[in-house]
Amino acid sequence: MSVPLPAEKPPIVEVAGLTKVYGTGAAEVRALDGVDLVVPEGQFITVMGPSGCGKSTLLNLLGGLDTPTAGTISIDGTPLGEMPDDRLTELRRRRIGFVFQFFNLIPVLNAVENASLPLRLDGDADADGRATTWLERIGLGDRLRNRPDQLSGGQQQRVAIARALSTEPALVLADEPTGNLDSKSAGEIGGLLRQVSADWGRSVLMVTHDPRIASFAERLVLMRDGRVVDDLVLDGSHEAPRRALEKAGLL
Amino acid sequence: MKLTITLAWRYLRGRGSRSFLTTLAVVFGVMLTFGLNGILPAMVDAFTHNLLAAAGKVDLTVTSAYNQPFRPDVVDRLLAVPGVATASPGVQRVAPLPRSADAAPDALAQVVVVGIDLATVGGVHDFPLDSGRMLASADNNAVVMNADLASELGLGVGDQLVLPAAGGTARFRVVGLLSAATVPGQEQVYLTLPAAQQLFGLGSRITQVEAAFTADADRAATEKAVAAALGPDYQVGGLSSESSLLASLQTAEFAFTLFGLFALATAGFIIANSFRTVVAERRRDIGMLRAIGTRRRTVMGMFLVESLIQGVIGTGLGILAGWGLAAGLFAAMSPVFESVLHFRIGGPVFTASTWVTSVLLGIGVTVVAAIVPARAAGRVTPLEAMRPQVGAVYERRVGRRAWIGVGLVVVSLFGLTTGSASLVGLGAVVFLVGIALVAPAVVNPITNWASRPLELVFSREGAIARSNLQRNPGRSAITVTAVMLGLASIVAVISMVTSIFAGFTTYLDKSLSADYLLIPQSIILGQGNVAAGPRLTDDVRAVPGIAAVSTLRVTQAKSDGGDVQVIGIDPATYLKVAAFDWNSGSSDAAVAQLGTGRWVVANGIYAAQHSLMVGQAVLLDTPNGPRTYHLAGIGNDYLNAKLSTLYTSQENLQRDFNVTADLLLMANRTAAADPDQVKAQLNRVVGDFPAFRLYESSTWRAEQMKTFSATTVIFDVLVAALALPSLLALVNTLAISVLTRTREIGMLRAVGATRRQVRRMVMAESLLLSVIGTVFGAVAGLWLGYALVVAMSAVGWQMPYAFPWSGLVATVVVGITFGVLAAIGPARSAARLDVVAALHQE
Incomplete structure (x- = not known):
């Protein structure tokens, strides 16, 4: 069931026995229940499962946005453990890129300024230059000075991806990145994320509901009730994720 | 840091109307502090020097202990005393006027002839010229006098005044008329010193020296030093008997400073409210910033920098507006003062301390008001970026704060009843802060009660408005508090003015129960x-x-x-x-x-x-x-x-x-x-x-009342200036509450609320807030006004407390009118919302 690691690629994400419990007593909810997961460098992995299966919780824990009840997380060789907020913040800034469902761009900043935010936060002297390079790579070279309200949804999400990539992170976490887009734009974003892993060598972990978007990934993790129920390699066909979901009884 | 500033600036510009309203609050606060502080010193100056002291800039007068003329070298001895800035020799003697046979029995029989040393007199007296010219050193037979005295004597510029001289009579030509008011008994005509010395046959001797102190001189010590330097042959009269008057004026000044503080406190509430809303609106942005690696400190810093920018801009504009307010007031009052009181009030004076206070308070209040919201922003978790939630849920420690507020109100009562001016001031501020803390806890029950009559008029919209307010008692409380602060200061000012007026009327009626007064001229x-x-x-x-x-x-x-x-x-x-x-x-x-x-x-x-x-x-x-x-x-x-x-x-x-x-x-x-x-x-x-003159008390009383009424003009202007920030607070909160509920209003419209209903809902909210704020403000203001009157009595300015009925009615009317006025803009924009766009707004 589990996928063997390509030996030559070092792991970027190592998760062991990850458990997250919300509430206590009768109100206790086990959002994650002993999840083990290893993501090697440059792999595009997608996590699917019904609502409440724990995929968002997994993403939040990997991003250091929330703390686990039990288990360990290591990102790019650094254990998250009991890291104080400021160090965790720094790790997020330098090693992890985030892509959100609602793009979350700052409405009063233009494309370059939004994409260069993490670099500026890090005091990078060439923040705008590097952000511009990424925007040009992902095809927004002609919209550099536009503010979010002057961009389409797909374009806004591209800016968000440029923002996530601008710090050259080891890991990109994408939470329903196409959930707020039309199907044409969603396909483009899926292709772009594959490019992020295949051409630019970043590990990408994407949570999605859309089997068609999931098919852009090279590996699919299926979750239910806080556990990993399947973990398989995808062949790029649009039907593969749907078949896997059907097989696991998740459709 | 650069990023922080960029973000802050962009947000400010991106939300132009919001930023404008918030900044406007600072502008008003600073305008009042700066403007009033520019007016008051000039007013106090004018009163002390022109009207009440009637002594020009004279700090000290030296006369002979034996009522004899003396040698002018006293001037040099006087100038040698540290603290004495100017000393002007002079002659002052009474001269009878030639009486014509047909003169009225109460016609003026004598004048005081004053010989002035033109070289030095400018340091101790002002001679505001009304027409003609001032005396020149070569004038041996020229005279100037107050215009009102000249008209009583039937003289104009160019006419002759005949005075008895050492040998026979001397003729003087009136060359100029002054605009100062003549105090009965002080009918003075001015000659050059040599002319006066010649008129009375004094040679080079003089009868008095008037001196002014340096600004930093210790009044009492300098008076003592002068007395010691001159010896027992001279009588040294100071203004110390007027020091009690100065004390009263200082009390007034203190009261005005207090109102400036109220205005700034109101501004602080508006700013705090505005920033709370801004933080709530930007939770998602903040969450994203935190997720992609922004530290708590940086997020907090962003809001503080934003407030700093607003503070700086608001303070700058406020100072400009304050200058305008002061200049405008002076322009408006000058004619009144000159025609009724016959004195010039000059222009506004802005001291270094006024500048420093205004700048520090303006920027300080803005930044301090932003601290709590900024901290809240720093605490926003990065998870907000993932799970957006509409409308912030604030940690509400309403209960505990209300009890602290009750405690503060109780403590303030002690301060307010001590009678010590500074404790009353402190008590007043503590009292208002206490009320502000209690307000959130009582807003809901009061809203319940107050909305009943409203729902009769506004039916369904009234009920929605009520629940809108009750859903966010923190925000409602801040608006109520802002309105309360503004109206409380108004009611307090009106109470004080009413009491001062009533006090003087009582004095007049009681003290002057005689029908006739005979006063020496x-x-x-x-x-x-x-x-x-x-x-x-x-x-x-x-x-x-x-x-x-x-x-x-x-x-x-x-x-x-x-x-x-x-x-x-x-x-x-x-x-x-x-x-x-x-x-x-x-x-x-x-x-x-x-x-x-x-x-x-x-x-x-x-x-x-x-x-x-x-x-x-x-x-x-x-x-x-x-x-x-x-x-x-x-x-x-x-x-x-x-x-x-x-x-x-x-x-x-x-x-x-x-x-x-x-x-x-x-x-x-x-x-x-x-x-x-x-x-x-x-x-x-x-x-x-x-030597005596007959006055009928009724005439005299009427004249006094006229003078006094003229001085209350400044209070009316002050009241108006205090009212504006409350209006602003209402407009601000309403506008913000409409902005934050854009989506909700869109939903109301989608499920069938008409534009009219939306408009009426916002109007009802505004009315509820303003009614509650007005009631709070009236109660707090009555109490504050009472405390101020008691404080004034404690420093010797005894006055009976007069209940300001008319002021109270006016305040309630103004408060409710403001409620309607403030709602017009927000109600229109709420009603005009594009339903589809509103529903899509995140």
Whole structure:
């Protein structure tokens, strides 16, 4: 069931026995229940499962946005453990890129300024230059000075991806990145994320509901009730994720 | 840091109208602080120098102890004393006017001729020219005088004034008229010093030196040093007897500063409210920033920088507006003051401390108000970026805060009732902060109660409005508090003005219960006043139709090193023609007591200065050595409301001070007497005493009231300026509450609310908020006004508390009108919302 690691690629994400419990007593909810997961460098992995299966919780824990009840997380060789907020913040800034469902761009900043935010936060002297390079790579070279309200949804999400990539992170976490887009734009974003892993060598972990978007990934993790129920390699066909979901009884 | 500034600036610009409203609050606060502080020193200056002291910039006057002319080298000795800035030699003598046969019986019989040294007099007196020109050094037979005096004498520029000279008469040409007001008894005409010396045959000798101190001089110490330097041959008169007046003015100044603070506190509430909303709106942005690696500190810093930018811009504009307010007020008031009070009030004066205070307060209040919201922003978790939630849920510690508020209100009551001005000020601020903390806890129940009548008018919309307010009691409480602060200051100001006015009216009516006053035309303190012997009193008493006559005798004494005016009254007759406004614990019995030994009645100022209680000893330096008096009572009269004064029997005045002459005579006529006849008879009597002049009390009273009304103009303007920030607070909160509920309003419209209903809902919200704020403000303001009146009494400015009925009604009307006005803009924009766009807004 589990996928063997390509030996030559070092792991970027190592998760062991990850458990997250919300509430206590009768109100206790086990959002994650002993999840083990290893993501090697440059792999595009997608996590699917019904609502409440724990995929968002997994993403939040990997991003250091929330703390686990039990288990360990290591990102790019650094254990998250009991890291104080400021160090965790720094790790997020330098090693992890985030892509959100609602793009979350700052409405009063233009494309370059939004994409260069993490670099500026890090005091990078060439923040705008590097952000511009990424925007040009992902095809927004002609919209550099536009503010979010002057961009389409797909374009806004591209800016968000440029923002996530601008710090050259080891890991990109994408939470329903196409959930707020039309199907044409969603396909483009899926292709772009594959490019992020295949051409630019970043590990990408994407949570999605859309089997068609999931098919852009090279590996699919299926979750239910806080556990990993399947973990398989995808062949790029649009039907593969749907078949896997059907097989696991998740459709 | 650069990013923080960029973000802050972009957000400010991106939300232009919001930023504008918030900044406007700062502008108003700073405008009031800066503007009022620019007006007040100039006003106080004008009052002390022009109107009440009537002494120009004179800090000290030197005259001969023997009423003799002296050599002018005193000027140099005076200038050698540290702290003395200017000394101007002069001559002051009374000169009778030639009387024509057909002159009216009450026509002016004499003037005070003042010789001024043109080179130095500018340092101690102003001569505001109305027409013509000022004296020049070559003018040997030119004269200038006040325009009102000239018109009384029937003179104009170019006319001649004939004065008796050492040999025969001398003719002077009127070359200029001054715009200052002439105080009855001080009808002065000005000559050059050499001309006056020649007129009175004084050679090079002078009769007085007037001096002004340097700005930093210690008044009392300098007066002492001058007295020591000149020796016992000279009498040194200072303004120290006016220091009590200065104390009252300082109290007023303090009260105004307090109102400036209120305005800024209101601004602080508006800013805090605005930033809370801004933080709530940007939770998603903040969450994202935190997720992609922004530290808490940076997020907090972003909001603080935003507030700093607004503080700086708001303060800058506020200072400009404050300058405009001050200049505008002066422009508006100048004609009033010049035509009614005959004095120039100059222009606004902005001291270095005004600048520093305004800048520090303006920026400080803005940043401090943003701290709590900024901290809340720092605490937003990165998870907010993932799970957006509409409408912030604030940690509400309403209960605990309300109890702290109750505690503060209780504590403030102690401060407010101490009677000490500074404690009252502190108490006032603590009181308002306490109320502000209690407000969130009581807003919901009060809203429940207050919305009932509203729902009768607004039916369904009223109920929605009520639940809108109750859903976010924190925000509602802040609006209520802002309205409350604004209206409380208004009610307090009105209370104070009403009480001051009522106090003066009472003084006037009580003290001047006499029908006639006979006052000498020239009262020159320290120069042997023209006073009358017993014959005048006897003659007046003999006039048919005169019921009672009583006289006042006046002298100066020293008490504890300070000057005090001692007035001798006749205990047997005084109360028939005049009255005291007694402090509690004293009564008319004290007057009878004056006749039974060395007893005195002190006025409020004297009693407050020496913290005296009835029965205590009062040590007075008299020409016959120190004498111990005892305090029989504490009471006030109008004539001496502003001077430190003691009243004793005329018998005591004769025995200890050797004063027997009457300075002022008061008389009542019998009920049956014909006023015209009595007046004609009295005029005949006064005709034999050219130094005295007959006044009818009613005329005199009317003149005093007119003067006083003119000075209240400034209060009206102040009240208007205080009202504006409250309006702004309402507009701001309403606008923000509409902005934050864009989606909700869109939903209401989608499910079938008409534009009209949305408009009425916002209007109902506004009315509810303003009604509650008005009630809070009225109650708090009444109490504050009362405390201020008590505080003024404590420093000796005794006044009865007058309940400001009309002011209260006006405030309630204004408050509710503001509620409607403030809602117009937000209600329209809410009604115009594009439903589809509103629903899509995140």
